[in-house]
Amino acid sequence: xxxxxxxxxxxxxxxxxxxxxxxxxxxxxxxxxxxxxxxxxxxxxxxxxxxxxxxxxxxxxxxxxxxxxxxxxxxxxxxxxxxxxxxxxxxxxxxxxxxxxxxxxxxxxxxxxxxxxxxxxxxxxxxxxxxxxxxxxxxxxxxxxxxxxxxxxxxxxxxxxxxxxxxxxxxxxxxxxxxxxxxxxxxxxxxxxxxxxxxxxxxxxxxxxxxxxxxxxxxxxxxxxxxxxxxxxxxxxxxxxxxx
Amino acid sequence: xxxxxxxxxxxxxxxxxxxxxxxxxxxxxxxxxxxxxxxxxxxxxxxxxxxxxxxxxxxxxxxxxxxxxxxxxxxxxxxxxxxxxxxxxxxxxxxxxxxxxxxxxxxxxxxxxxxxxxxxxxxxxxxxxxxxxxxxxxxxxxxxxxxxxxxxxxxxxxxxxxxxxxxxxxxxxxxxxxxxxxxxxxxxxxxxxxxxxxxxxxxxxxxxxxxxxxxxxxxxx
Numbered sequence: 129x130x131x132x133x134x135x136x137x138x139x140x141x142x143x144x145x146x147x148x149x150x151x152x153x154x155x156x157x158x159x160x161x162x163x164x165x166x167x168x169x170x171x172x173x174x175x176x177x178x179x180x181x182x183x184x185x186x187x188x189x190x191x192x193x194x195x196x197x198x199x200x201x202x203x204x205x206x207x208x209x210x211x212x213x214x215x216x217x218x219x220x221x222x223x224x225x226x227x228x229x230x231x232x233x234x235x236x237x238x239x240x241x242x243x244x245x246x247x248x249x250x251x252x253x254x255x256x257x258x259x260x261x262x263x264x265x266x267x268x269x270x271x272x273x274x275x276x277x278x279x280x281x282x283x284x285x286x287x288x289x290x291x292x293x294x295x296x297x298x299x300x301x302x303x304x305x306x307x308x309x310x311x312x313x314x315x316x317x318x319x320x321x322x323x324x325x326x327x328x329x330x331x332x333x334x335x336x337x338x339x340x341x342x343x344x345x346x347x348x349x350x351x352x353x354x355x356x357x358x359x360x361x362x363x364x365x366x367x368x369x370x371x372x
Numbered sequence: 373x374x375x376x377x378x379x380x381x382x383x384x385x386x387x388x389x390x391x392x393x394x395x396x397x398x399x400x401x402x403x404x405x406x407x408x409x410x411x412x413x414x415x416x417x418x419x420x421x422x423x424x425x426x427x428x429x430x431x432x433x434x435x436x437x438x439x440x441x442x443x444x445x446x447x448x449x450x451x452x453x454x455x456x457x458x459x460x461x462x463x464x465x466x467x468x469x470x471x472x473x474x475x476x477x478x479x480x481x482x483x484x485x486x487x488x489x490x491x492x493x494x495x496x497x498x499x500x501x502x503x504x505x506x507x508x509x510x511x512x513x514x515x516x517x518x519x520x521x522x523x524x525x526x527x528x529x530x531x532x533x534x535x536x537x538x539x540x541x542x543x544x545x546x547x548x549x550x551x552x553x554x555x556x557x558x559x560x561x562x563x564x565x566x567x568x569x570x571x572x573x574x575x576x577x578x579x580x581x582x583x584x585x586x587x588x589x590x591x592x593x
Contacts, residue, residue: 259540266533266537269533270527270537273524273527273528273533274526279590279591282590283527286519286583287519287523290516290519290541291540294516294541294544300544301543301544301568302543302547304551
């Protein structure tokens with residue numbers, strides 16, 4: 129299965145087959161979930177209407193973490209089996225993960241203004257997401273730092289793995305740092321159990337976001353494969369010209 | 373073992389010499405810390421409150437300074453190719469170079485930190501803990517930093533990239549390092565923080581050489 133997918137042409141065919149389904153899941157999930165959450169779900173008894181920000185904030189946070197995990201798995205596959213397409217999956221994932229993390233940070237600060245009275249609070253979760261955002265940016269910057277895509281891809285894969293090992297430690301240390309520095313003033317989701325009226329639109333939106341990510345991957349990986357082929361053709365053409 | 377020590381000795385000679393970055397790094401550290409009282413004002417209470425954080429952040433930044441040269445000069449003059457072909461495993465070569473980096477940055481920086489702590493009005497009881505925490509934490513900075521240095525070998529803008537890649541990864545060292553000093557300043561036990569710093573170092577010591585060696589090998593292909 130893994131080796132079959134190492135053939136870019138076969139991978140492209142699979143991508144083309146998945147694309148419409150992923151697009152369908154994305155449109156239906158995001159459409160239904162967001163409409164339900166933003167328009168038809170009940171306001172929270174404490175937070176009022178501001179709770180609706182959560183329907184964007186929480187799926188974005190999940191996606192930010194999920195995509196980093198996906199990137200780490202793809203990077204490990206690329207390093208261990210020298211899998212050429214896995215590397216491109218990791219590369220194509222990074223901007224999406226960074227974007228979701230940024231959405232999570234922005235919606236978090238928008239929610240923080242009415243709830244905490246400040247645009248930014250050094251809450252453990254927000255801080256961890258900020259660090260995750262920095263990790264994404266470092267990964268993207270490393271990809272951009274080399275002219276040779278093969279060199280860039282494997283260096284970036286090593287970085288993604290180092291980050292994945294370190295991430296739980298960072299998360300733990302930030303949680304601990306937070307409890308040391310400020311008393312628990314933060315409303316957490318663990319408090320009251322989530323009511324089904326809130327949970328369902330949240331899960332449907334999250335599913336839609338996953339569909340969107342898969343759709344984006346099928347588009348971006350295809351673009352990356354074509355870009356590499358174009359690069360090879362350009363080199364070949366340049367060599368021919370010199371020879372002829 | 374003799375090959376390991378030979379690499380350490382060679383890098384130390386280069387580091388202590390006139391071309392070496394040791395004095396510059398140390399000077400940067402002292403200068404960066406002395407800027408803070410000018411920035412936030414000379415009130416002793418404020419300085420005492422922020423002393424641990426300021427010293428640790430300055431140490432993090434100072435450790436980043438000379439990292440980009442860690443493997444680069446050796447790659448430019450071909451030494452790295454020879455080291456990679458030596459009978460010593462590449463992971464141990466990396467460890468030797470990292471040790472030399474620590475001996476020329478982390479160690480002198482830790483030894484001068486108590487002096488800066490006094491300037492910043494730190495509690496007397498907290499100063500030995502600061503020294504211990506720095507001695508335990510700065511090797512992790514060199515180890516994780518060496519991964520960044522090896523990954524950016526031959527990269528465009530490598531010098532700026534190394535801190536960008538490394539600083540997010542060493543946040544736990546900062547948090548536990550400051551935590552140890554603050555616990556001591558408030559009269560609590562610094563033990564748990566120091567143990568966690570030690571645990572982080574043990575993990576970094578075991579895993580970093582693998583990542584550094586993989587990255588160096590990649591750069592030499």
